[in-house]
Amino acid sequence: MKIVFLVLFFIVNNLFAHNCQNKLFSISTDGKNGIVLQNLVADLSDTCHLNVLVKDNIAKEKLKQEVKYLKLKNQTLDEFLNFILKQNGFFYTLDNNTLLISYIKTQNFKIDYINSIITGATNFSASTQETGGTDDGTNTLKSTFNFDFWKDFELNINKILTAQVDTSYSNPTPIIDKLTGMVTITGTKFQLDRIKGYISELNKRLHKEVLIDVRIYSVRLSNSNQTGINWSKLNLSFGSDSPISKGISASNIIGSSSIFKQGTLTISGLLNFLSSYGQVNSISNPKITTLNNQKAIITVGQTINYSYKTVTTDANGNAIQSDNIDSKFVGILLDITPEMSDKNIVIMSINPSISSVSPTQLNPGLPPDTYEKKLNTIIRVRDGETIILGGLITDETAFTRNGIPILKEIPVVKYLVSSKSKISSREELVFVITPHIINLNKKTTIQQTFNLPNLGGL
Numbered sequence: 001m002k003i004v005f006l007v008l009f010f011i012v013n014n015l016f017a018h019n020c021q022n023k024l025f026s027i028s029t030d031g032k033n034g035i036v037l038q039n040l041v042a043d044l045s046d047t048c049h050l051n052v053l054v055k056d057n058i059a060k061e062k063l064k065q066e067v068k069y070l071k072l073k074n075q076t077l078d079e080f081l082n083f084i085l086k087q088n089g090f091f092y093t094l095d096n097n098t099l100l101i102s103y104i105k106t107q108n109f110k111i112d113y114i115n116s117i118i119t120g121a122t123n124f125s126a127s128t129q130e131t132g133g134t135d136d137g138t139n140t141l142k143s144t145f146n147f148d149f150w151k152d153f154e155l156n157i158n159k160i161l162t163a164q165v166d167t168s169y170s171n172p173t174p175i176i177d178k179l180t181g182m183v184t185i186t187g188t189k190f191q192l193d194r195i196k197g198y199i200s201e202l203n204k205r206l207h208k209e210v211l212i213d214v215r216i217y218s219v220r221l222s223n224s225n226q227t228g229i230n231w232s233k234l235n236l237s238f239g240s241d242s243p244i245s246k247g248i249s250a251s252n253i254i255g256s257s258s259i260f261k262q263g264t265l266t267i268s269g270l271l272n273f274l275s276s277y278g279q280v281n282s283i284s285n286p287k288i289t290t291l292n293n294q295k296a297i298i299t300v301g302q303t304i305n306y307s308y309k310t311v312t313t314d315a316n317g318n319a320i321q322s323d324n325i326d327s328k329f330v331g332i333l334l335d336i337t338p339e340m341s342d343k344n345i346v347i348m349s350i351n352p353s354i355s356s357v358s359p360t361q362l363n364p365g366l367p368p369d370t371y372e373k374k375l376n377t378i379i380r381v382r383d384g385e386t387i388i389l390g391g392l393i394t395d396e397t398a399f400t401r402n403g404i405p406i407l408k409e410i411p412v413v414k415y416l417v418s419s420k421s422k423i424s425s426r427e428e429l430v431f432v433i434t435p436h437i438i439n440l441n442k443k444t445t446i447q448q449t450f451n452l453p454n455l456g457g458l
Helices: 037-048 057-062 077-084 149-162 189-206 267-275 446-450
Strands: 007-012 023-028 051-054 071-075 091-095 098-102 104-110 117-129 135-148 175-177 182-188 209-221 278-284 287-291 296-313 319-340 345-357 370-374 377-382 387-403 418-438
Touching: 023 077, 037 051, 037 077, 037 098, 071 077, 077 091, 104 189, 135 149, 149 175, 149 182, 149 189, 182 189, 209 267, 209 296, 209 319, 267 278, 278 296, 287 296, 319 418, 345 387, 345 418, 370 387, 377 387
Parallel strands: 051 098
Antiparallel strands: 007 023, 023 071, 091 098, 104 182, 117 135, 175 182, 209 278, 209 287, 209 418, 296 319, 319 345, 345 370, 345 377, 387 418
């Protein structure tokens, strides 16, 4: 066996030869033959009077491997150990004159996340008919979501642990405590470094927050504007009050096909524009804060309770009738799922829906008939920019009875002294949505978040 050309220089900076913390090390090989790590550690132990303890059998075997090429110059003891041990996948600790070396380590990680599973689904179906009345197909739109963070996290951790070249070690199953957010993993240095990087980036993205400012307006369309609001006529430079967005373009107005110049959108300007199409009412102005990739749900409406009967049969074939009570939400439902990038870009999945009860119930023994209209869109905006969603038009029908007061309420008599009239109206709902990314490392006031003027101490 060829002799390895090995030069080990010690530059002593104090009077004690065994004090290696104040020495610089240089080492090189000729590049033709390797140097065994075990021999290198033994030489270092003799030179610095170190006690060496190898903690696991895998580390003992790995120390027998050769390093084909090594060249270091003027390295401190810690730098020297980092290079020959850490770079080759070993863990080590140096406490006084004791050097502990291992290849396997158990490490705890912290994930700050609640133990919950979020599921849901939105369905919409429509059928088309040919002239003869034959159904030629059904179109179905289905939006589902199932967010189980801990299940996905466990799958990803196992994928990282199994994506290794070194097959000399088989990892035990990671311990994941969902209630405390504690994750305990045993693995090699390369595995734990990948896990650490993954969890660090995961925590950074999980804990991003966004405040979503939502304004919901109802425009009761006038007789001359029954087709709805023409968004191509929107002027973006109305008024002089505080802007609710930094900028807006055609892509921010759902359903618009015209190109708008960059401008400032104000509440007064928007309301002036909407009022030209009919009577404008502010339905709701909620502000909701949610974490990255977490669904925010806003509802405006009422819950209708209803009763219905069911018939079952017992073991003898006798019919048993039961009275049941249930409820159904009717009104406006808006769910928003934001995703924030590192460049203050917000991608939002927005799903507004409107439901109303049919004025004529065909079968009182069944749940109430409802009408529903839905939108489903995904849009990308910058922090503080505004999205406008329009086009959801509802038709309302109401009946009023005109006649002599009091008498018009008396059964039978009311048909002689009163008349019944039908009133129809159309309304378009407008959603104005502005996301504001919250910087948790920066103290932000209400004025700064919403670009408000100084209101005297607010």
